Amino acid sequence: MTALPTLDRSDILLVVQSLAQVRRSGGEHPVSEASLFLQVRSLDGFSREQIESLAVAALQFFDLETDGPGGAPLRQELEKSADLETWAGILHANWNGEAVCFHSSGSTGVPARHRYTLRSLAGESAALAPYFTPLGRIVSVMPLHHIFGFMHSVWLGKWLDVPVVYAPPLPLASFFALLREGDVVMAFPFFWQSLLSVVRQGKGGGALRVPRGVMGVTSTGPCPHWVIEELLKSGPGGPVLAAVREVYGSTETNGIGVRCDGGEWYELGGQWETVTLPGGEKGIRRLVDGTRAGDPMALPDVIDWHPAEDRLFRPERRTDKAVQVGGINVYPDRVAACIRAHPLVRDCAVRLMRPEEGSRLKVFIVPECPLEEAAGHFGKPFRAWLAERLDTAGRPKRIRLGETLPVNAMGKLCDW
Known part of the structure; x- marks a missing residue:
């Protein structure tokens, strides 16, 4: 796709449901209520504090004011309704369609807000899409208010104009049953480790197998190399996955690079260029529509750059932050x-x-x-x-x- 997609009410509802599910269960990405995953429609039973927290989070996600003359009335309008469909309509009517925001806590535990224009997200999609082909459907177990959950499911589905199926973040029998050849599964390291354990144990016999031709994508943090090796290893029934893609990045940067099938090096995404930072070390700068946007920055971790290939790198260890x-x-x-x-x-x-x-x-x-x-x-x-x-x-x-x-x-x- 070359035209810039936007979000409709159903997309906005998914994000609000993801935010509501967190508050309902009191965790980052709840699994205890798998049957209710992205099914919360009403705020009945939510405390006043939970509703107020949800209203602020929803407004912030869609880059809307939460206080003052513009924000306070809108927040109060949301809080008056227990129906999340109504919330989605209010947000859709007031959002300007330009940007969305994500929060990270970092090492300090103090939330930091990061704003991304839809145009910059489109550049990321254009850079990522070639790594995920051929792609029939996206199957996502990611939290949709998280940058990679939103980016790799809601937004990438819009960008590529492909169906997106949402499943609870557990390798349940229902998850295996919905998979089909050509799917790309968007998940995170802990999910892949859990899925591998289920497949190894052979629970449910042949029913709990991944169909041939399914690709797995992992993000949000490092995935143990042995997990990727086992997912790709051929066994009596063939490999668990046909291919694996690791996406490296953070909430502060979005995706930076991709590594294929457990290889040694990540390839820097096309939405970045390499630069030399003031201290002499190698850094990156974002490109939007091929134009430099923002200042040069260091990568989130200590990086080993390939000696011969300018755009290949591997994270060595986390930066020791004060x-x-x-x-x-x-x-x-x-x-x-x-x-x-x-x-x-x-x-x-x-x-x-x-x-x-x-x-x-x-x-x-x-x-x-x-x-x-x-x-x-x-x-x-x-x-x-x-x-x-x-x-x-x-x-x-x-x-x-x-x-x-x-x-x-x-x-x-x-x-x-």
Whole structure:
């Protein structure tokens, strides 16, 4: 497609339903109510706080004001109705069709808003489409308010003018039943790992098999290489997937590059050009309609660029980002590495507290010992151990224990 597509009321309803489902279940991408996936039509049973939160999120997604003379009346109009079809109509009537916005929390836990014009999304679609051919249908298990969920299903379906089927983010029997040859499945690493486990166990016999000729796309975070290898490996019934595409990027950048079938290198998307940053390192700059747009930027991670091919790269490790504690830069990843050195710590995650919690670091620890024994080990003796190794700003103020690190349904670390 060359003409710029737009969103109709049904597309807007899908996004609002995705936002509502999050608030209904209290999670990033709920799986506990699979039968209700994208089926929420009414806000009956939602609390006043949930409805107010949904109204703000919906207005922000469609780049509309939430306060002031323009925003407050619109927000109040949404909050008066319990019918999400009505919400979609209100948003459709007031949205100018120019841009949508996505939120990321980053390492600080403070939400950041990122605005994308539909024209820039079209450039991304044009760059991505060749990697996904041949494409009969899109089957998406992604949260549609997430940048990759929206981009790889709602928007790409409009751009390519192909059908889009939405399924719960679980490899249930119903998921296998809806697949057909030529589908491209848009998912995330945790889903692919779960699907692989189901196929390996042979639950349901031959009923839980992926048809031939299905491509899998994974995004939102790194997918373990062994998962991709197993998905592509031939077995008694052939490979699970005919092809796999990994999309590298972030909420801040959208898609940056694509890697095919577990290869070593990502290829920089056609919507980017390479540049030399002031410090001499290699960076990228966005192109919209072939014209430079925005400033040069570094990639989100530490990158190894191919020595001979200018547009090939591979992420080496995450950039160690600092957060401010009492005006002092501290590095949560470094603090976590220090805490993991404790003999009773199996794993941990460190984040900056949310504003309502305070202004210090907090840590979630998975202990080596049973939880019922752990409390006695992570009191004063543990804090004394921390004090010997970390300065005041770098010492987590709040400690929480659990059997596993908190992750959302896409397998990514989340707040606690």
